[in-house]
Amino acid sequence: MKQVVHEGVRYIVCHNPEAAAEDARERAEIVAHLEQALSQGQAHLVANRGYRRYLQVAPDALTIDRKKIDEDARYDGKWVLRTSTDLPADEVALAYKSLWQAERLFRTLTGPLS
Secondary structure: OEEEEEOOEEEEEEEOHHHHHHHHHHHHHHHHHHHHHHHOOOHHHHHOHHHHOOEEEEOOEEEEOHHHHHHHHOOOOEEEEEEOOOOOHHHHHHHHHHHHHHHHHHHHHHHHHO
């Protein structure tokens, strides 16, 4: 974690190596599928947001945009919390994680009801 104060607002930048590895694995799967599909001329991939973000669309061709892939990789496993509390950075991150888990539990419990 790293704490940054910008224009009077406190931000906590967090990094999770396990999430970073998962992000990289998912991106590698998407790129591998894109490469295979493009080699077979499957232009329908443009409709898929997950794929489209790594594509460069030209009037006559679709190509994989390696710069977009590299840019996306910079953020693997990272997220930013904004807080107005005076709690230490690690406590803010733990509080956020607890909130996230509570919200996930609530969605799980109420899902069948909706």
